[in-house]
Amino acid sequence: MNAIEINKLTKSFGKQKALDxxxxxxxxxxxxxxIGPNGAGKSTTxxxxxxxxxxxxxxxxxxxxxPWNDAVKLHEHIAYVPGDVTLWPNLTGGEVINFLGxxxxxxxxxxxxxxxxxxxxxxxxxxxxxxxxxxxxxxxIAALASNAKxxxxxxxxxxxxxxxxxxxxxxxxKAKKEGKTVFLSSHILAEVEAVCDKIGIIRQGKIVExxxxxxxxxxxxxxxxVELKSDLDLNKLVGIHDISHDGGKxxxxxxxxxxxxxxxxxxxxxxxxxxAEPPTLEELFMRHYGKNQGIMSHNTAHKELK
Amino acid sequence: xxxxxxxGTLNILRFYLRRDRFILPVWILLPLFLIAGQISFxxxxxxxxxxxxxxxxxxxxxxxxxxxVPLSKEGAVLWRGMLQSSIVVMIGSSFTAIRHxxxxxxxxxxxxxxxxxxxxxxxxxxxxxxxxAGSFISALLxxxxxxxxxxxxxxxxxxxxxxxxxxxxxxxxxxxxSQILQDSGSARGLIFALYFLSMVxxxxxxxxxxxxxxxxxxPESWFKITEPFGGNNFSPLLVFIVLSILPVVFAYYLMxxxxxxSSIFKEKLGPENSDELKSPLALSFRQHKKTIIIWCIGxxxxxxxxxxxxxxxxxxxxEMLVNMSTWAETMxxxxxxxxxxxxxxxxxxLMAGTSVYGIATVLNLKKEESEHFAEILxxxxxxxxxxxxxxxxxxxxxxxxxxxxxxxxxxxxxxxSSGDMSLVSKAIVMSLTKIPSVxxxxxxxxxxxxxxxxxxxxxxWVFLGLFIVIEMLWEAGxxxxxxxxxxxxxxxxxxxxxxxxxxxxxxxxxxxxxTFTFVGLVxxxxxxxx
Numbered sequence: 001m002n003a004i005e006i007n008k009l010t011k012s013f014g015k016q017k018a019l020d021x022x023x024x025x026x027x028x029x030x031x032x033x034x035i036g037p038n039g040a041g042k043s044t045t046x047x048x049x050x051x052x053x054x055x056x057x058x059x060x061x062x063x064x065x066x067p068w069n070d071a072v073k074l075h076e077h078i079a080y081v082p083g084d085v086t087l088w089p090n091l092t093g094g095e096v097i098n099f100l101g102x103x104x105x106x107x108x109x110x111x112x113x114x115x116x117x118x119x120x121x122x123x124x125x126x127x128x129x130x131x132x133x134x135x136x137x138x139x140x141i142a143a144l145a146s147n148a149k150x151x152x153x154x155x156x157x158x159x160x161x162x163x164x165x166x167x168x169x170x171x172x173x174k175a176k177k178e179g180k181t182v183f184l185s186s187h188i189l190a191e192v193e194a195v196c197d198k199i200g201i202i203r204q205g206k207i208v209e210x211x212x213x214x215x216x217x218x219x220x221x222x223x224x225x226v227e228l229k230s231d232l233d234l235n236k237l238v239g240i241h242d243i244s245h246d247g248g249k250x251x252x253x254x255x256x257x258x259x260x261x262x263x264x265x266x267x268x269x270x271x272x273x274x275x276a277e278p279p280t281l282e283e284l285f286m287r288h289y290g291k292n293q294g295i296m297s298h299n300t301a302h303k304e305l306k
Numbered sequence: 307x308x309x310x311x312x313x314g315t316l317n318i319l320r321f322y323l324r325r326d327r328f329i330l331p332v333w334i335l336l337p338l339f340l341i342a343g344q345i346s347f348x349x350x351x352x353x354x355x356x357x358x359x360x361x362x363x364x365x366x367x368x369x370x371x372x373x374x375v376p377l378s379k380e381g382a383v384l385w386r387g388m389l390q391s392s393i394v395v396m397i398g399s400s401f402t403a404i405r406h407x408x409x410x411x412x413x414x415x416x417x418x419x420x421x422x423x424x425x426x427x428x429x430x431x432x433x434x435x436x437x438x439a440g441s442f443i444s445a446l447l448x449x450x451x452x453x454x455x456x457x458x459x460x461x462x463x464x465x466x467x468x469x470x471x472x473x474x475x476x477x478x479x480x481x482x483x484s485q486i487l488q489d490s491g492s493a494r495g496l497i498f499a500l501y502f503l504s505m506v507x508x509x510x511x512x513x514x515x516x517x518x519x520x521x522x523x524x525p526e527s528w529f530k531i532t533e534p535f536g537g538n539n540f541s542p543l544l545v546f547i548v549l550s551i552l553p554v555v556f557a558y559y560l561m562x563x564x565x566x567x568s569s570i571f572k573e574k575l576g577p578e579n580s581d582e583l584k585s586p587l588a589l590s591f592r593q594h595k596k597t598i599i600i601w602c603i604g605x606x607x608x609x610x611x612x613x614x615x616x617x618x619x620x621x622x623x624x625e626m627l628v629n630m631s632t633w634a635e636t637m638x639x640x641x642x643x644x645x646x647x648x649x650x651x652x653x654x655x656l657m658a659g660t661s662v663y664g665i666a667t668v669l670n671l672k673k674e675e676s677e678h679f680a681e682i683l684x685x686x687x688x689x690x691x692x693x694x695x696x697x698x699x700x701x702x703x704x705x706x707x708x709x710x711x712x713x714x715x716x717x718x719x720x721x722x723s724s725g726d727m728s729l730v731s732k733a734i735v736m737s738l739t740k741i742p743s744v745x746x747x748x749x750x751x752x753x754x755x756x757x758x759x760x761x762x763x764x765x766x767w768v769f770l771g772l773f774i775v776i777e778m779l780w781e782a783g784x785x786x787x788x789x790x791x792x793x794x795x796x797x798x799x800x801x802x803x804x805x806x807x808x809x810x811x812x813x814x815x816x817x818x819x820x821t822f823t824f825v826g827l828v829x830x831x832x833x834x835x836x
Contacts, residue, residue, distance in 0.1 A: 052835040065764035072689045080685035088593070089489065091583075092576035099583040122342055124575040128489075139682065204531045222561075 001064065003028045003150055004049065004179040009058035010205075011044055012082055018044040020205035021058070026198070031176055033196030034185040035285060041205040042185045042206040043083060046154050049183070050080060063150065076106065079143035083155035083185070085135040087127035093138045094123030100142040112145035118167055133159035144171050150181040157188060169195050201285065209284070216284050221253040223277045224262075227269030235260055248271075312431055314424030319432040322406050326436065333398025334440050337469065338447040344387035345455050347782060348379060358382045360627040364634070365620040366642040370649060372512040372527065372781055376536030376699035380457050382695055384465060384529055388486060395444055395473040395500065399437040400497045401482030405435035409490040430561055434481055434554060441473020461535030464543075468532045471546035472525045478553035485560040495600070501526070502604050506611045513615045586688055594667060598704045605712040611721025612650045613733065616643050633781050636801035641739035644781035645800070647716055648736060650799035653713050655740040661747045662706045665766045667701040668751035672762055675836060684835065694830050698752055698823060705744045713737025735804050742815035743794035747773075749822030756829030759836055 004026040011019040019041045026032040028160060035041050042067040047053045049062055051071030061075055065074050087096050097116070101107040110123055116123055119137045136159050151172075157165050165188070172195045186192050192199060193213060209216060221241065225247050230262065234243050234250060239258025244251045254262050266274075323330070325811075348354045361367050364376040374385040385417055408428055412415040419429055421467040449466030480497065487493045508522035508527055514520065521527055531542045582588055619642050626635040636643045653659065671694060674680045684693060717733030750769055754762035773793040779785045790796035 047681075047835070050681075052681060054832075054834055072687050075685060075687040078685070082678065082681070082682055082685075084678070085682070087682070088589075088679055090593075092578070094578035095576065095583060098579045099589065100682070100686060103586075103683065103688055104586055104753075105687065123578050126576055254812040292382065295368075 001028050002026065002061070003030070003063055004032075004183060005059070006045070007059040009045070009060055010056045011041075011048060011053065012056055017205055019048075020057075022202065022205065023207055024200055024210070027126065028181050029176070029179050030198055031172060031182045031184065031196045033192035033199040034202065035184060035187070035189065035192055035199065035281075036202035039141070040202045042202060045202070046152060046183075046185060049152060050075075050078070061159035063251040066231075076104075077149040079104070079146040079148040079151050081136075081139045081143045081151075081153045081156040083158065085132075085139040087135055087138060090126060092114055092124055092126055092135070093121055093130065096127060096138055097123065097142050097145075101145065104142075104146050104148070106147045107145050108147055109145075112141065115141040115145055115171075119164060131159070133161065133164070137164070139284060140168065148180070150183070151175060152183045154185045155187060156184070157186070157191060175183065175213070189285060191240055193281045199281070213281065216281075217278055220258050220279045220284055220287065221255055222259065222279060223251065223253045225249055225251045225275045225277075226266055226275075227272040228266065229272055232266070232269040237265055311425040311427040313428060314436075315428040315431045315639055316426050318419060318424060319435055322436055323433050326402065326405075330402070330436070330440060333394055333402075334444045335447070336394045336398075336452055337387075340385065341448050342444075342451050344383045345451070348382050348386075349455075354379065354382065355386060356626070357631070362632075363502045364627055364642070365622060366623070366637065366645050366649075368516070368751040369509065369513050369615070369619050369642075369646050372508075373516040373531060375516070375530060379537060380452075380461060380535035383452075383457075384534060388465065388469070389526055389805045391444075391448065391469060392472045392528070394475040395441055395469055396501065396526060397497065398444075399441045400476040400480030401494060402440060403433050403437045403477050404484050404490055404497075406436070406489065407481060408484035408493050411484075412488070412490055427558065427561065430481060430484075430557065434477060437477035437480065438474055441477060442470050444473065450488055458535060460538055464532050464538055465529060465534035467543055468529045468546075471527055471550060471726035472528055472542060474550035475525055475546065475553075476535045478550045478557070481552035482557040482560075485557045487562070492495070495597075497603065502608060509612060509615060513618050534695055546746070554745075563733075576735055580799075585696070586683065587694045587699060589683075590696040590700050593670070594700045594704060597663070597667075597812065598700075599659075599706060601704075601708045602711040605659070605708055606715040608654065608664050609650070609712045609715035612721040613647065613716040613721070614723045616646055616720045617724040619643050631741060631783060633783070633801075638802070639803055644732075644803075646698040647720060647733060648800040651712060651716060651733065651736050651740070652798075654744055655709050655737050656795060656798065657777065657801045659712075660708050660740065660744045661770055663708060664701050664705045664744050664748040665751045665770060667697065667704060668755060669763050670730050670749055670757055670768060671697045675759065687704045690831050691827055693754075694752075694827055698748070701748045701752075702745060705748065706741050708736075709737045709740055709744070710734065732804065739804065739807055739812065742819065743798045745819035746794040746815050746822070749819035749826070752826035753829070754826070756826030757833070759833070 002025050004024065006022050006024040009019050009022040009024075010017070022045060025046075029097065034042055034045070044053065048055050048060060051067045053075070054068055062074055063077055067074060087093075091099070096118075097112065101109075119141060119236075121134060121137045122142065125134075127138070130138070136156065140156055143153070157168050160168065169191060172182055172184070176195075176197075181197075182255050184192065196213070196216065198210070198212055199216060200207050202208070204230060209219070227248075234240055234252060237258075239255035239262060241253050241255075242251075348358075351357060358374055359377065362377055371385060371389070374381045410419070410429065416429055420426070445466040445468075448469055449462045451460035452465060476497070479500070480493075483493045484490075487496065504524045504526065507523040511518045511520040511524065511527070516530065521530055528542070528546065532539050574755050580592075584591060621641050621643055623634060623638045623642060623645075628638045631636075640648055660697075671680075674683075674697075680693065684690060693717065713734035713736060716737070717730035720733060721727040721729040747770060751762070751766040754765050758765065773795055776785065776789050776793050777795055780787070780790050787796070790799065794815060797815055798807065
């Protein structure tokens with residue numbers, strides 16, 4: 001069964017179109033990474049899934065139910081962490097964790113204690129004195145301690161330190177082992193690469209790419225660095241881009257479908273050394289920035305290579 | 307190298323002025339309109355001299371507003387307009403100061419400014435300058451309108467300067483409590499509390515003849531010390547200035563001696579767990595408990611004092627006044643003492659007191675929503691209806707409790723000092739019969755929140771303001787009773803003796819409030835969470 005099924009979902013705020021026909025499927029037990037630039041529609045999608053916003057058109061099913069009409073019933077099976085956690089300033093972290101746990105009703109109190117310890121949260125402090133990372137921890141602890149079937153996480157680790165980030169990833173792996181479904185919206189691509197089974201990239205209210213990381217990689221270029229015995233005019237080859245020279249080495253990216261041809265041409269010139277880097281999620285992601293792609297070519301790190 | 311603590315003050319000042327470009331003119335111009343309105347009102351009355359003489363001699367108006375000093379056209383204008391103008395400037399200047407100091411610091415905006423190479427004092431100085439200048443301009447406009455209306459230059463100038471002094475004092479108080487308290491909500495609450503507390507010495511002064519030492523504790527009545535157009539006492543201004551400077555100096559001292567973002571009170575650690583927080587209602591109760599207690603203490607304090615001084619008011623209302631105004635005519639049914647109690651319970655229990663509590667409580671829903679507290683709560687299996695109801699229950703029940711405390715304390719004070727304990731139940735009935743009207747106002751706020759969340763705060767206050775304006779127009783004889791019947795105030799009005807209140811109308815008001823609330827809940831259930 002599918003945990004989330006979204007078909008042709010649209011949502012506008014006045015004249016501004018936030019979602020423009022989103023199609024998305026998350027299978028039960030899957031860790032789904034939902035990535036996209038700011039303002040692409042990630043939070044809007046999540047808020048529709050939570051029944052906070054009403055959809056305009058399209059179909060949305062969450063755990064087999066209608067997220068707007070069955071909100072209360074569905075929320076028994078869902079734990080949610082908002083992207084920008086704000087908490088009641090006069091309550092302590094402990095009080096909030098407890099309160100949210102009671103509201104949810106299905107919480108593992110042993111796990112809760114364990115989480116408070118591993119995340120090293122001082123729960124006696126008032127929420128107003130917490131830093132962003134600490135507020136994020138409060139919401140994470142409350143969500144991860146619940147026995148909910150599904151976790152909906154909207155940029156849950158923004159503000160966490162790298163150590164806490166690892167602990168978070170560890171808990172997501174544990175959640176997968178327990179058979180939970182995780183819907184993870186994130187900007188931290190390393191995090192998505194590390195934990196997600198499947199990835200969807202949203203841009204301007206539409207899913208522009210989706211699949212496993214391997215599947216997505218096939219769609220893009222591999223970066224090759226070669227050292228050749230004799231000279232070869234790479235510009236003549238089809239499917240080669242961004243050539244740069246670094247000492248005796250040449251670096252370029254190659255289209256997946258021409259990889260075969262390119263390698264055989266290279267070998268005729270005699271290969272001294274060769275390294276191939278699969279495209280990172282970052283590179284995949286950058287391809288979808290559209291207008292902002294210019295930033296990549298102006299980026300100083302890239303200039304150095306040329 | 308010595309750091310310039312005031313660096314960037316002018317930059318920030320310009321920035322604050324831009325942020326305040328809509329709200330600043332409101333409180334700066336309002337006193338002008340209030341005074342101008344009073345001038346035209348009195349000018350238009352053919353027999354104002356007789357009316358004022360009678361009103362001034364009346365024990366009831368005396369107890370509420372104090373004597374008219376001097377007993378002239380000018381004095382009458384100030385008597386009717388200066389108190390309100392002073393309150394506007396008090397609230398305006400102190401809230402402006404709080405807005406740019408504590409609110410900004412609380413939200414972290416101040417760090418952006420301070421981190422940008424501005425001096426430590428730049429922000430507080432800019433806030434101080436805006437509030438002070440606002441008070442000064444407001445006062446200047448009042449002086450000008452008085453002079454233009456042909457009143458004496460000296461008196462007009464003194465009236466303005468007195469108003470300015472009140473604004474300066476509250477600028478200072480605003481800046482100071484922003485240093486002491488850590489959140490802006492409590493800071494604004496404290497300003498209201500100070501104002502309400504000042505009503506007690508004001509009434510003691512009024513009943514005690516109008517010229518006692520108590521008046522010094524009532525900044526909104528300082529014009530009675532300087533007596534523009536009468537005694538024209540300029541020397542108290544010096545005392546006012548010194549009083550206004552003290553809190554400012556103290557505020558700068560505290561600013562230098564505390565950490566950014568914190569107050570001078572160190573924060574304590576709280577509990578690890580709370581057994582009471584079991585439901586949205588429990589949370590809502592927890593969030594409002596303190597507010598309700600503070601309202602009750604305030605009501606008990608002021609109510610008790612009002613009740614206590616009531617027997618010292620003479621009972622007679624003069625024939626002549628009754629013939630001259632519809633207001634006095636309706637009041638003659640009650641007599642001065644019961645009238646005084648009735649008016650006080652009406653103002654505190656309905657018009658300017660409990661309604662404010664009710665609206666503020668409903669609007670906390672909006673705050674919880676826009677701060678995204680609602681989102682994290684509603685992501686749990688909690689229905690929207692349950693969440694919204696938990697705040698409305700606190701609004702409904704809290705207002706009833708506050709009214710009960712008000713009635714009981716007025717009644718106790720009145721009964722105790724007059725030796726007639728049957729007055730306790732009378733005052734309680736007077737107060738509790740305000741419940742349906744307050745509930746209608748809560749219902750209106752709930753309806754607006756359900757359907758028009760973004761503008762619900764402004765609209766709720768506009769509705770209350772509209773009802774108050776109709777009340778004032780009725781008192782001035784400009785609109786008839788039928789207009790009052792368009793407001794929830796008209797059915798539990800102070801001029802209606804308790805045995806003449808219509809049970810049917812009050813029941814209808816309760817039904818109306820339930821309907822409004824229901825429609826509001828439906829609206830909230832079916833709209834997007836913002």
